[in-house]
Amino acid sequence: MTAPLSRRALLAGGGAALLASPALARGEAAASVAIIGGGFGGATAARALRRTMPEVAVTLVEPDSVHVTCPGSNGVIGGLAPLSRLEHGYDQLRSRFGIRVVRDAVTAIEADRRVLRLAGGGRVAYDRLIVSPGIGLRWNEIEGYGEAAAQAMPHAWKAGPQTALLRRRLEAVEDGGVVVIAAPGNPFRCPPGPYERAGLIAWHLSRHRKGCKVLILDAKDSFSKQALFQEGWKALYGDMVEWVSGAANGRVVRVNAAEGWVETDFDRFTPALANVIPPQEAGAIAIAAGLADEGGFCLVDPATFESRRIPGIHVIGDACVAGEMPKSASSANNQAKIAAAAVAASLSGQGFAAPKAINVCYSLLSPDYAISVAGVYEVADGSRVGVAGAGGVSPLGADAHTRKAEAEYAAGWYAGICADAWGA
Numbered sequence: 001m002t003a004p005l006s007r008r009a010l011l012a013g014g015g016a017a018l019l020a021s022p023a024l025a026r027g028e029a030a031a032s033v034a035i036i037g038g039g040f041g042g043a044t045a046a047r048a049l050r051r052t053m054p055e056v057a058v059t060l061v062e063p064d065s066v067h068v069t070c071p072g073s074n075g076v077i078g079g080l081a082p083l084s085r086l087e088h089g090y091d092q093l094r095s096r097f098g099i100r101v102v103r104d105a106v107t108a109i110e111a112d113r114r115v116l117r118l119a120g121g122g123r124v125a126y127d128r129l130i131v132s133p134g135i136g137l138r139w140n141e142i143e144g145y146g147e148a149a150a151q152a153m154p155h156a157w158k159a160g161p162q163t164a165l166l167r168r169r170l171e172a173v174e175d176g177g178v179v180v181i182a183a184p185g186n187p188f189r190c191p192p193g194p195y196e197r198a199g200l201i202a203w204h205l206s207r208h209r210k211g212c213k214v215l216i217l218d219a220k221d222s223f224s225k226q227a228l229f230q231e232g233w234k235a236l237y238g239d240m241v242e243w244v245s246g247a248a249n250g251r252v253v254r255v256n257a258a259e260g261w262v263e264t265d266f267d268r269f270t271p272a273l274a275n276v277i278p279p280q281e282a283g284a285i286a287i288a289a290g291l292a293d294e295g296g297f298c299l300v301d302p303a304t305f306e307s308r309r310i311p312g313i314h315v316i317g318d319a320c321v322a323g324e325m326p327k328s329a330s331s332a333n334n335q336a337k338i339a340a341a342a343v344a345a346s347l348s349g350q351g352f353a354a355p356k357a358i359n360v361c362y363s364l365l366s367p368d369y370a371i372s373v374a375g376v377y378e379v380a381d382g383s384r385v386g387v388a389g390a391g392g393v394s395p396l397g398a399d400a401h402t403r404k405a406e407a408e409y410a411a412g413w414y415a416g417i418c419a420d421a422w423g424a
Contacts, residue, residue, distance in 0.1 A: 030055045031347045034116055034126035036106050036285060038062030038090060041132030041317030041332035043421040046099045054354045056347065059124055061116060063105040064069045065089065068159040070190060071329050071414055076201030077167050079154065080367055086159060089256035092423030110291040111310045115182050128343045131291065132317045132332065133283025137147045152257035153274040157189060169273050176211040177272030180262055182252040185219035187297065187326045188280045189318045192224040192363045199229070199365035202237045216243045217264060219251035225363060225373055228394055232365040238308035245271060252276065282319035297321045303354035304342035305335055314339040323384030325377050333417055356387065362410035370406035383390040
């Protein structure tokens with residue numbers, strides 16, 4: 001006679017097995033929480049749950065063997081570090097923290113049955129679900145800019161092969177070349193990112209080429225840390241970086257990757273290198289599951305990050321609408337801890353008081369010049385809003401020592417948040 005499988009035995013089995021059943025979470029067995037996505041949000045949520053409720057079975061589903069961070073990727077493009085420095089694996093989550101990591105992609109969320117369906121044919125059942133799928137790119141919303149065009153005009157807005165491609169394309173720019181960065185309208189991942197990229201591309205070109213220019217074509221009339229960026233560009237690179245703004249003048253509406261040009265409503269540019277960052281939405285599984293609204297992102301309860309569309313599912317990170325909190329690694333890390341605490345409270349039948357959340361963002365303009373912004377966010381009037389008087393930005397007119405110190409703080413912040421997420 002075959003003995004019935006215990007919950008522990010099920011969890012020790014292969015990824016194609018049904019790992020657990022919600023029914024097993026009742027009675028004597030511990031509950032199960034599944035997490036989709038192993039980036040800053042998902043990995044942090046998994047660790048936070050293990051700390052808060054070590055008896056809960058935590059399963060992280062992620063198709064890639066390593067996560068390549070977007071923070072730091074502009075530095076790779078500018079030549080400050082190799083891409084390998086941004087790679088973080090999941091071994092520590094498995095071995096040190098007892099988190100089951102299933103390397104597969106989720107193809108469907110069956111919320112009524114509380115089951116995830118996997119590309120490899122398996123299923124993962126859960127009692128509560130945290131979804132941290134990052135972003136999807138809205139291909140062809142800019143006329144002519146699809147996946148094929150991205151091989152000639154890299155976006156590099158998902159770190160990895162595109163980051164390496166943009167780096168190679170930058171190295172091929174010759175003296176006198178123009179680099180165009182097409183920045184998207186709001187909302188999008190990492191609001192200061194295109195402008196940090198402009199500075200680090202300018203840093204590379206100023207060291208290795210003569211007479212080059214970086215032109216930012218921007219759909220927006222303003223951007224994060226604008227005065228600080230513009231002060232830094234001028235101090236470091238003179239008139240090398242130019243920002244063209246507004247829906248009429250700066251918004252890129254069509255491209256031709258074969259011929260190498262990009263167009264706004266009034267101008268056509270044929271640069272040596274075009275970096276086109278397209279409009280974005282929540283990651284594909286969030287769209288497919290019906291978690292996103294017509295704008296493409298996921299509305300959540302600002303206190304718990306539970307979906308406003310599907311109960312029992314929490315959405316964190318770049319995919320969610322979190323009031324005034326920006327889409328950043330720091331936001332995802334904070335949201336993950338709050339969502340994990342909310343899940344633990346729900347599973348244990350305890351009350352939950354929403355904590356404040358923070359965001360910290362450093363931007364490099366050169367290896368020794370950084371600026372930052374920080375904010376604290378509380379729940380008020382059904383949203384996450386900034387706490388008046390908390391946080392702030394780097395001062396204008398600061399000396400070189402201050403800017404260099406912020407660059408050192410940026411390196412420390414990156415090391416700390418990565419250790420907090422992946423344990424290494």
